[in-house]
């Protein structure tokens with residue numbers, strides 16, 4: 098027998114986890130199952146990874162290499178009714194396992210039944226009857242007719258090379274949809290183990306996001322996880338922990354990125370086409386029908402090796418493109434929404450999908466045909482499950498598929514549907530992919546209508562983030578509307594009205610007008626300075642990327658640019674721009690701003706902003722590697738032309754040089770020395786040289802840096818990432834990377850105080866500056882300049898004019914003493930000031 102009465106000890110009171118393991122193992126020694134040395138093996142194994150399973154059960158076992166110390170497969174149970182600390186949990190049933198073969202599997206299967214049955218776990222942890230434990234866990238010990246728990250599917254344990262199963266529940270919000278599936282695949286991939294998830298009859302490879310989506314596991318669905326292989330136990334434990342933590346599905350107020358705020362039913366109105374509201378607002382425009390291009394390709398190919406290489410190359414290029422799109426969208430609409438493209442990247446690495454495509458190539462298909470076939474069959478399978486959320490993920494998969502196909506068939510780049518657009522275009526499409534939506538130019542596109550899709554699709558999420566009124570699921574009738582048809586898009590109600598009459602246009606205009614009133618009031622006052630009610634002036638500048646934006650920024654009321662992301666001037670090039678090319682661009686920028694300050698940030702490549710012409714080293718953690726100023730100092734041939742161009746352009750306006758990712762005085766001094774060398778060579782007048790404060794070290798050392806930098810601009814996007822240790826592109830931890838975290842606020846406070854002590858000005862140019870809740874706090878902390886994206890300038894100025902500096906200072910002090918960003922956001926006065934305009 099694997100388990101016997103002598104191997105069960107009730108009411109034990111070990112003082113520690115180690116003691117508990119020793120006591121449980123001693124039962125195995127005493128009954129002749131193991132050599133005493135195996136006890137140490139169990140302790141060593143526990144040191145590598147805790148064996149706590151859940152529901153008060155831990156399963157210590159020895160290291161694989163020490164199996165020779167086992168005389169016969171056996172299990173012992175130490176009952177600890179009071180519990181013993183096991184990491185962050187308490188174990189009450191310590192089940193020590195010495196497994197030579199798989200004879201103990203049945204016991205483990207039964208143990209998994211106890212998991213998830215808290216009442217049974219409680220009874221076993223407190224019973225005075227060893228027979229109950231025996232009967233529950235060991236089938237051989239159970240008398241005939243005794244009730245035995247129902248068996249879960251096949252199970253095993255790492256030590257025996259078999260699998261071991263646990264039961265888990267799909268996240269409660271929307272089940273195992275894209276985001277948790279991606280998180281789960283990410284966890285599973287870390288282990289040398291095959292991990293399978295079962296939902297009813299369906300099975301999925303946990304490392305394949307597509308396979309997980311095909312499970313169709315809705316909210317709270319019961320799932321069984323089975324792991325096989327050398328790291329099966331660790332994998333299982335990590336997966337269990339992932340499910341317990343909700344696989345990134347927080348219950349905070351940040352709605353999951355792929356779900357609409359609420360479900361809605363279509364509204365009917367005579368003469369109008371009803372769809373579902375996907376992005377609020379009303380727009381009047383003209384139809385522009387968009388059709389996704391379909392790539393042509395040969396179905397078969399003679400040389401599978403060449404096709405395999407072509408597919409691998411296209412996948413690598415598509416991955417690089419997606420990173421670029423993600424970085425770009427992060428800048429435009431924030432990391433949370435840009436994470437969609439991270440999920441797309443996951444599709445490109447999906448083991449099942451890739452295996453299928455490669456198998457098709459082996460059978461004679463061309464690379465595009467193999468890829469198209471493999472992705473199409475999975476997309477169809479997702480649609481066939483009949484779950485609208487999964488149908489929308491099929492759209493994401495098609496998007497990724499097209500991206501790779503474009504590479505394989507020679508068409509390159511993202512679909513640029515903004516080029517042929519008329520003014521005030523209402524883009525109508527069968528369905529738009531997220532990439533296509535990301536490519537929409539909000540200056541020309543006033544509305545968006547899709548025949549298919551749903552309000553939870555990434556397309557809808559992006560439309561909301563871009564501020565474009567949108568309707569989805571409007572049906573095929575919308576595709577019948579000829580180009581140029583005048584329409585009203587009512588994104589609030591999900592109605593598309595073709596050929597509206599005068600009264601309807603008037604009503605729409607009224608709706609637009611009232612929504613626009615506030616914006617208009619702000620815009621009308623855009624050129625008024627942002628002076629608080631008690632007379633404190635805050636500069637409001639715009640973040641820019643291209644010279645063409647200068648005029649737009651000034652027209653929007655910007656008092657200069659507090660951040661020119663110079664890397665984006667060169668993002669579509671295979672070669673670095675020459676000094677003269679750069680000079681021309683910077684000159685145009687300086688002139689465009691007509692003498693207003695232009696804070697030109699030197700190349701900030703690396704991390705989330707790879708550039709094609711920069712040879713980025715392979716790094717495990719690019720965000721912690723050769724990025725920003727470090728990269729420039731390591732490549733003077735890249736850095737010097739930019740500095741020379743900036744110094745030359747400074748004659749045409751008020752250019753200041755800003756260094757990104759400064760981590761301390763050494764790099765600042767090295768950069769300043771290089772700038773000075775070039776300045777002397779050019780016989781150019783000096784320009785201000787400031788730094789981005791975006792590495793926590795710079796904030797902590799701000800007093801020293803302020804002695805040598807002419808100004809500071811706080812990059813709250815990176816400062817938040819590095820302070821809170823949350824990747825700014827992380828697909829599931831977005832809710833944790835809130836710049837209003839008091840830890841970040843305290844660093845900002847330190848920076849401002851250190852700068853002002855030296856008479857330096859401080860700006861904030863991260864996304865935080867445009868957050869209506871954050872802006873008053875930044876003003877209260879004494880920040881001198883806020884630099885935001887162009888559409889936010891007027892509203893921010895209006896908001897500041899509605900503030901009192903004294904009250905903002907009080908709010909800032911309170912915020913600094915809050916415990917969490919959520920607490921800061923919940924402060925009534927913070928919410929009040931957010932609407933100060």
Ligand code: PEP
Pocket residue numbers: 660662701791811812813814815816862863864
């Ligand atoms: C920042 O990090 O806050 C910042 C403004 O720089 P970027 O977003 O370009 O890294």
Ligand code: MG
Pocket residue numbers: 791812814815
């Ligand atoms: Mg930055």
